[in-house]
Amino acid sequence: MSDTTHEEHHDGPHASGMWRWLTTTNHKDIGTLYLVFSLIMFLIGGTMALIIRTELFQPGLQLVDPHFFNQMTTMHALVMIFGALMPAFVGLANWQIPLMVGAPDMALPRMNNWSFWILPPAFLLLLSTLFMPGGAPAGGWTLYPPLILQTGDAFPFVVFSLHMLGASSILGAINIIVTITNMRAPGMSFMKMPLFVWTWLITAYLLIGAMPVLAGAITMLLTDRYFDTSFFLAAGGGDPVMFQHIFWFFGHPEVYILILPAFGIISQVIPTFARKPLFGYTSMVIATSAIAFLSYVVWAHHMFTVGMPQAGLLFFMISTMFIAVPTGVKIFNWLATLWRGSISFETPMLFAIAFVVLFTIGGFSGLMLALVPADIEYHDTYFVVAHFHYVLVPGAIFGVIAGVYYWLPKWTGHMYNETLGKWHFWLSTIFVNVLFFPQHFLGLASMPRRIPDYAVQFTEFNMISTIGAFGFGLSQLLFVWMLIKCVKGGEKATEKVWDEPQGLEWTVPSPAPYHTFETAPKV
Amino acid sequence: MNCSKAQGRWLFLGIAAVALAMAGPAAADWALDFPASATELGNKVRGLHHMALIICVVMGIIVFGALGYSLVKFRKSQGAQAAKFSHSTKAEIIWTVIPVLILVGLAIPTARVLIEMEDTQAADLRIKVTGYQWKWRYEYLDHGISFFSNIDDASNAASIRGAGLELHEHYLRDVDKPMVVPVGKKVKLQLTSNDVIHAWWVPEFYVKRDAVPGTINETWFKAEKPGSYRGQCAELCGRGHGFMPIVVEVLAQDEFDAWVAGLTAPAEPEPEPEAEAEAAISQASTAAAGGASAR
Amino acid sequence: MSTGDSAPRIVIRPNSNFTGRGAFWLFVAMTLPVLGIAGAWALRGYWLILPFAGLELAVLGAALAITVRRGRYRETVRFGKRHVHVRRGYAGRQEHVEFPRPWTRAWIEPGASPALPGRLFLGAGGTSCELAACLTEEERQSLCRRLRELTRLPVATEEKGATV
Numbered sequence: 001m002s003d004t005t006h007e008e009h010h011d012g013p014h015a016s017g018m019w020r021w022l023t024t025t026n027h028k029d030i031g032t033l034y035l036v037f038s039l040i041m042f043l044i045g046g047t048m049a050l051i052i053r054t055e056l057f058q059p060g061l062q063l064v065d066p067h068f069f070n071q072m073t074t075m076h077a078l079v080m081i082f083g084a085l086m087p088a089f090v091g092l093a094n095w096q097i098p099l100m101v102g103a104p105d106m107a108l109p110r111m112n113n114w115s116f117w118i119l120p121p122a123f124l125l126l127l128s129t130l131f132m133p134g135g136a137p138a139g140g141w142t143l144y145p146p147l148i149l150q151t152g153d154a155f156p157f158v159v160f161s162l163h164m165l166g167a168s169s170i171l172g173a174i175n176i177i178v179t180i181t182n183m184r185a186p187g188m189s190f191m192k193m194p195l196f197v198w199t200w201l202i203t204a205y206l207l208i209g210a211m212p213v214l215a216g217a218i219t220m221l222l223t224d225r226y227f228d229t230s231f232f233l234a235a236g237g238g239d240p241v242m243f244q245h246i247f248w249f250f251g252h253p254e255v256y257i258l259i260l261p262a263f264g265i266i267s268q269v270i271p272t273f274a275r276k277p278l279f280g281y282t283s284m285v286i287a288t289s290a291i292a293f294l295s296y297v298v299w300a301h302h303m304f305t306v307g308m309p310q311a312g313l314l315f316f317m318i319s320t321m322f323i324a325v326p327t328g329v330k331i332f333n334w335l336a337t338l339w340r341g342s343i344s345f346e347t348p349m350l351f352a353i354a355f356v357v358l359f360t361i362g363g364f365s366g367l368m369l370a371l372v373p374a375d376i377e378y379h380d381t382y383f384v385v386a387h388f389h390y391v392l393v394p395g396a397i398f399g400v401i402a403g404v405y406y407w408l409p410k411w412t413g414h415m416y417n418e419t420l421g422k423w424h425f426w427l428s429t430i431f432v433n434v435l436f437f438p439q440h441f442l443g444l445a446s447m448p449r450r451i452p453d454y455a456v457q458f459t460e461f462n463m464i465s466t467i468g469a470f471g472f473g474l475s476q477l478l479f480v481w482m483l484i485k486c487v488k489g490g491e492k493a494t495e496k497v498w499d500e501p502q503g504l505e506w507t508v509p510s511p512a513p514y515h516t517f518e519t520a521p522k523v
Numbered sequence: 524m525n526c527s528k529a530q531g532r533w534l535f536l537g538i539a540a541v542a543l544a545m546a547g548p549a550a551a552d553w554a555l556d557f558p559a560s561a562t563e564l565g566n567k568v569r570g571l572h573h574m575a576l577i578i579c580v581v582m583g584i585i586v587f588g589a590l591g592y593s594l595v596k597f598r599k600s601q602g603a604q605a606a607k608f609s610h611s612t613k614a615e616i617i618w619t620v621i622p623v624l625i626l627v628g629l630a631i632p633t634a635r636v637l638i639e640m641e642d643t644q645a646a647d648l649r650i651k652v653t654g655y656q657w658k659w660r661y662e663y664l665d666h667g668i669s670f671f672s673n674i675d676d677a678s679n680a681a682s683i684r685g686a687g688l689e690l691h692e693h694y695l696r697d698v699d700k701p702m703v704v705p706v707g708k709k710v711k712l713q714l715t716s717n718d719v720i721h722a723w724w725v726p727e728f729y730v731k732r733d734a735v736p737g738t739i740n741e742t743w744f745k746a747e748k749p750g751s752y753r754g755q756c757a758e759l760c761g762r763g764h765g766f767m768p769i770v771v772e773v774l775a776q777d778e779f780d781a782w783v784a785g786l787t788a789p790a791e792p793e794p795e796p797e798a799e800a801e802a803a804i805s806q807a808s809t810a811a812a813g814g815a816s817a818r
Numbered sequence: 819m820s821t822g823d824s825a826p827r828i829v830i831r832p833n834s835n836f837t838g839r840g841a842f843w844l845f846v847a848m849t850l851p852v853l854g855i856a857g858a859w860a861l862r863g864y865w866l867i868l869p870f871a872g873l874e875l876a877v878l879g880a881a882l883a884i885t886v887r888r889g890r891y892r893e894t895v896r897f898g899k900r901h902v903h904v905r906r907g908y909a910g911r912q913e914h915v916e917f918p919r920p921w922t923r924a925w926i927e928p929g930a931s932p933a934l935p936g937r938l939f940l941g942a943g944g945t946s947c948e949l950a951a952c953l954t955e956e957e958r959q960s961l962c963r964r965l966r967e968l969t970r971l972p973v974a975t976e977e978k979g980a981t982v
Contacts, residue, residue, distance in 0.1 A: 059694060060690055064684075104833075140759045146719045147760060175881070181844060182836045182885050185833065209852055212874050239737065246864060249855075274605065275605040276606060279610060283615050305731050307741075313641070322626065332586075338593040339593050342604055343594060343597050343598050343603065344599040344600065353594065356590065361583070364582070365579075372633065373567070373636040373637050374575065374633075376640075376732075377572070380722065441553075445554035446726035450765075453695060454765070455695045457554070460553055
């Protein structure tokens with residue numbers, strides 16, 4: 001009768017070592033786990049990218065077999081999207097959302113623990129397919145049938161691991177939605193929430209809508225191969241192109257799942273270092289929602305060459321072009337936030353500025369890709385590779401890095417080494433352009449993507465790109481070093497860390513104690 | 524600052540594009556722009572690309588210019604004091620409406636080209652193109668000609684890992700038997716595939732269309748000048764995806780007729796597809812075990 | 819809170835924005851697009867998306883239900899003339915403990931490690947029960963001070979309600 005405790009909200013790190021991390025339900029622990037996992041996956045996926053770039057340094061096959069090359073391009077994408085970027089954003093959400101809305105923890109701490117711990121076995125399984133007979137999937141991350149059905153013994157394991165990743169994402173998304181809708185401190189209405197919280201709420205909504213579609217699509221691939229169905233098999237009356245429709249119906253929202261939280265981070269960082277409130281908060285929220293909505297009606301722009309009715313081509317072209325409007329609103333709002341501010345250039349701000357510039361370049365090439373007649377020429381060339389890498393690397397990944405530098409002092413209680421941070425920034429920004437900018441030219445000069453070897457006229461830009469790849473990859477080791485140094489020690493961080501940051505997270509001590517805000521602070 | 528650098532790159536790209544457009548067919552190395560078009564429609568597509576590029580460069584100059592100005596002018600280290608404003612309905616409406624107008628202006632000419640592109644009526648010549656792992660088959664439906672087109676032996680030998688052979692000028696972009704078409708004639712392609720999805724692409728024709736099993740896709744081109752035009756498969760199709768070139772020989776009408784006569788007049792039997800397929804399989808025999816069909 | 823009896827009373831509850839109805843509408847707002855998407859594909863013959871959508875919605879529904887239920891958790895401490903009554907749990911299924919008022923004490927035990935929050939207990943003699951696990955350290959301290967004040971009062975004359 002006497003000592004029964006209300007256990008749900010109560011699992012701090014009682015245990016030590018491995019057991020603590022396995023059983024923790026604390027949002028900060030789980031956020032850390034997600035971020036560390038994401039960093040490891042970033043390095044693994046990056047190594048795969050370097051194998052690809054090494055093979056492409058010059059024409060002729062020097063390093064790998066074409067089949068292994070295809071495995072590398074496929075696995076690089078799967079690892080980076082599902083292993084590096086998504087867990088990074090979920091990790092940031094875990095750390096920051098409870099702090100930002102004034103909640104003691106995530107709404108469902110135990111589910112939070114599960115959604116992380118599904119990830120490592122899923123990736124062990126996915127990476128182990130590299131050693132199975134027939135190798136890892138080699139049909140591209142888009143898994144188009146019939147090619148993907150030619151995968152060797154690894155096929156069912158790939159599907160199963162993708163199911164696990166999807167389940168993890170859904171659990172994470174549900175937790176985030178419930179936390180944001182239920183656990184906001186009194187006085188924090190929806191329109192007072194920080195933009196990072198807003199963008200994550202919309203992202204979670206997209207995840208809930210898109211993930212079952214992926215799960216269904218890959219299950220139908222599985223039944224096509226093993227249970228004699230013909231969803232996508234021409235021989236049995238199915239249509240392989242329908243898989244592409246279904247896949248991109250998931251895939252395009254997924255693309256925005258990867259960028260919206262980065263928009264949120266940039267919208268936190270820029271006002272802090274411009275010492276000025278975010279310009280156009282309401283229009284930012286509306287623009288984010290509009291982008292999310294449009295993401296469900298543009299999917300077929302990934303497949304303009306498959307043979308579609310003219311009306312379809314026109315519809316998807318115009319809907320795609322209109323995404324430029326809300327995206328433009330965001331960029332103009334960031335510019336207006338900087339306008340007449342009092343700007344300083346700490347590392348998070350540098351990454352945020354590079355984000356605005358380089359993401360905009362990715363947006364421009366995206367607009368060009370929307371134009372069907374031109375897209376037919378750009379499609380499946382390095383122009384597309386350059387486009388989505390501009391959006392995902394100096395876009396999404398720079399967003400994550402900006403967020404990490406911005407909140408790291410809050411997490412560890414130490415300031416990071418600003419000199420190291422600046423070096424990391426400049427090297428990353430220079431090399432990411434050396435890496436990806438020449439790929440625009442390669443694409444325009446008609447080099448197809450996903451080829452292990454190329455005609456001789458593409459040599460020069462490929463060499464430059466490979467040099468950039470190694471420069472960029474090695475610069476990230478500086479980031480790892482900076483992180484280790486900052487966790488171990490360094491100048492003590494103050495509660496506010498920066499001059500005039502906005503938001504509740506800056507009112508708790510640094511490092512933030514466990515179970516902040518067990519009841520509501522006043523907003 | 525990085526913004527001015529990025530701006531510089533865009534200027535460079537824009538200037539390079541304009542210079543190249545004026546220079547006509549330039550050397551392939553260091554090419555910065557779309558190849559010169561061999562078709563009238565291709566010229567229109569190329570024009571659209573340049574229009575979109577110029578719009579983007581102008582927008583880039585405005586956006587990055589404003590950004591660069593802010594970063595220089597409103598620095599805290601220069602004693603800038605932060606203003607307090609946080610919204611302006613007027614400004615927000617302006618930068619919503621202006622992009623909409625630009626987009627509409629871009630969409631209209633694009634839609635025109637698109638409609639022209641999709642018009643496969645009134646073709647002079649029909650060729651059925653079938654993708655195989657990893658070669659093409661061309662069937663001239665009006666002439667009863669049919670043959671496979673494989674990568675040339677020199678490229679094939681040089682592409683083996685560690686072969687160390689010298690790479691010739693058209694490495695990976697040469698075939699044993701090219702597609703042959705007459706100049707100035709509307710050629711309609713009917714594309715399909717025997718196994719996985721491929722895509723038939725000749726950059727200078729500005730034609731790219733997927734070859735999907737179980738489906739016939741149609742597209743067309745009308746080459747303006749005789750010559751050899753090179754492309755390759757553009758949809759990942761397995762181990763040999765990078766080794767599936769396309770060459771189209773555009774001949775004068777009388778030369779084309781002679782080519783047709785040479786193939787049809789003597790009772791030279793059409794090569795058996797099976798035999799060809801076997802040859803192709805042995806060519807790809809170095810494929811890793813998993814590359815083989817699992818079905 | 820005011821029940822007519824004049825004994826001092828403290829109610830402790832977790833912070834929650836949800837009402838049952840709000841959660842229901844949130845669920846509906848999520849269900850419609852998800853089922854709409856899955857249903858549209860099913861109509862075209864790609865029905866295997868539906869079971870996954872259903873599974874996802876079941877998890878979402880469960881998550882919302884659990885959250886609404888947790889929001890109803892209450893701890894009530896009432897200082898009667900002879901006894902201190904503690905009720906805690908969910909509406910309808912609350913457990914009840916009572917301690918003889920003169921011997922009742924409130925104290926805070928520090929957490930197992932410096933990172934962990936302290937734990938507040940109310941008890942008398944050999945029995946005790948934990949209170950206010952859902953408060954911040956600061957609020958727990960002030961609640962503890964208030965409880966001590968009340969245990970020292972000889973007879974309750976005022977009505978006190980604190981909702982935290």
